[in-house]
Amino acid sequence: xxxxxxxxxxxxxxxxxxxxxxxxxxxxxxxxxxxxxxxxxxxxxxxxxxxxxxxxxxxxxxxxxxxxxxxxxxxxxxxxxxxxxxxxxxxxxxxxxxxxxxxxxxxxxxxxxxxxxxxxxxxxxxxxxxxxxxxxxxxxxxxxxxxxxxxxxxxxxxxxxxxxxxxxxxxxxxxxxxxxxxxxxxxxxxxxxxxxxxxxxxxxxxxxxxxxxxxxxxxxxxxxxxxx
Amino acid sequence: xxxxxxxxxxxxxxxxxxxxxxxxxxxxxxxxxxxxxxxxxxxxxxxxxxxxxxxxxxxxxxxxxxxxxxxxxxxxxxxxxxxxxxxxxxxxxxxxxxxxxxxxxxxxxxxxxxx
Numbered sequence: 001x002x003x004x005x006x007x008x009x010x011x012x013x014x015x016x017x018x019x020x021x022x023x024x025x026x027x028x029x030x031x032x033x034x035x036x037x038x039x040x041x042x043x044x045x046x047x048x049x050x051x052x053x054x055x056x057x058x059x060x061x062x063x064x065x066x067x068x069x070x071x072x073x074x075x076x077x078x079x080x081x082x083x084x085x086x087x088x089x090x091x092x093x094x095x096x097x098x099x100x101x102x103x104x105x106x107x108x109x110x111x112x113x114x115x116x117x118x119x120x121x122x123x124x125x126x127x128x129x130x131x132x133x134x135x136x137x138x139x140x141x142x143x144x145x146x147x148x149x150x151x152x153x154x155x156x157x158x159x160x161x162x163x164x165x166x167x168x169x170x171x172x173x174x175x176x177x178x179x180x181x182x183x184x185x186x187x188x189x190x191x192x193x194x195x196x197x198x199x200x201x202x203x204x205x206x207x208x209x210x211x212x213x214x215x216x217x218x219x220x221x222x223x224x225x226x227x228x
Numbered sequence: 229x230x231x232x233x234x235x236x237x238x239x240x241x242x243x244x245x246x247x248x249x250x251x252x253x254x255x256x257x258x259x260x261x262x263x264x265x266x267x268x269x270x271x272x273x274x275x276x277x278x279x280x281x282x283x284x285x286x287x288x289x290x291x292x293x294x295x296x297x298x299x300x301x302x303x304x305x306x307x308x309x310x311x312x313x314x315x316x317x318x319x320x321x322x323x324x325x326x327x328x329x330x331x332x333x334x335x336x337x338x339x340x341x342x343x
Contacts, residue, residue, distance in 0.1 A: 023312040033316055042321045048330045055340075064270070080270055087263060095256045098302050098314070102247055205304075210338025212302045216295055223291040227270055228284045 032206045036213045039175075043217050045226055046171065050164045059151035061161050063226050066149050071132040083226050086129045087218065090176075094135065094215040101208045104201025109190060112201060116187040123180040130173050134166070137193025142166075165225060172221055175214045182207050247301060255301045262290050263285075 015022040023030055054060055064079035071082065101117035143149035147162040186207050193200045247255075269283055300306035305313055 016308075022309070023315075024309050025312055025320055030312075033312070037316055037319060040320075041323070044326065048323075048326055051327065052330040052334035055331050056337035058338060084263070084267060088260070091259050091263070092255065094298070094302055095252060098247055098252045099249065102249060102252065106244060209303055214258065215302075216298045219291055219294045223266075223287050224316060227266060228289045 008167070026202055029202065029206050032209050036209060039213065040217075041221070043168075043171070046168050047220060050224065053158075053160045053164065057151075057158060059153040059155055061147075061149040061157045062152040063228075065104065065152075066137075067133075067226055080127065080226060082129070082133060083222065086126055086133075087124055087222055089126050089129065090215050090218050093119045093126070094212055096122060097208045097211045101201070101205050104195070104204045107196070107199075107201065109193070109196050112204060113170075113187060113190050113191075116183060116190060116204070120180055120183050123135075123176055123183065123211075127173060127176055127180070130169065130176075134169075137162075137165075165182055168221060169225070172214070172217055175217065176210045178208075179211050179214050182210065247304065251301070255297055258297055259294055262294050265289065266290055 012018075021027075025033075068076045068079040068084055068177060069082065070078050096115045097117040098111050100119060103111035138144075142162045142165075144163055144166055145150060145159055147157045147159045149157045149161065151157050186203055189203065190201075194205060261311070266287060269278070269286060273283075305316060
């Protein structure tokens, strides 16, 4: 027998030749990424329709006029202040989420729990702010099918403005709400020591991806509803 | 055999080339800074000085920059395998195409249907 190895018997070590994960990502994490991709398509569908409607209108309500109240503090005269606060809270809760993931890499159970609690608090604060803002707008007569705001050029505004505002911020708020629930479940698991026994905190990383995605969507909603 | 184990060590190291606390706070301040710039443009610079169209263009650039920081660092995508990055990022070509299509369509409606 000669010692040369036939090409068929050579051991292949490329990422796609089997025996290991070609993406070097755990199954659940990979699926979370693909779920988020599909969710990004959903939100893009909403925001692109909103863009198309705006391009089809000669004028549109001025966000600095529509969103100028700070509920519980001042009814008007403070454009962008309240939504700025909401944006800050959501970015902050994203930071506490990465800190939880970072603590998870070190298997520091108490720290993971601490940062998860702060993340959940941030989510709840954001949701409360949104509830206040919706209530305020509702009192001004804004709701699905009813738009009290004039366009920037003084003409009657279209109901599409409020329909899209409540649908898109509502769908985002629902994501935040689900995120808070999921974070709560994970927090309970952390406290129960489930991940400590498992030896890794990958689940925290996976819900972290979801939570950052919610923040990511808000960045776009904020720009297209409150700035542009 | 030695190359295989070496590869294993390298990939193991990559896994841990991760976000440290100081890096996390750095990204936070970048995001905060960009948002503050957006507020300054919106509130402190009158439309007479910088036209609304240009402002909107800047907002969108800054938004995409924020999106990059969130996805790359908070969601850790920058440190994943090249193929995973491609699998997530490349599909957005369709979104971009859809944006162009729908905005063109909206513009057409305004111009020719006189809504």
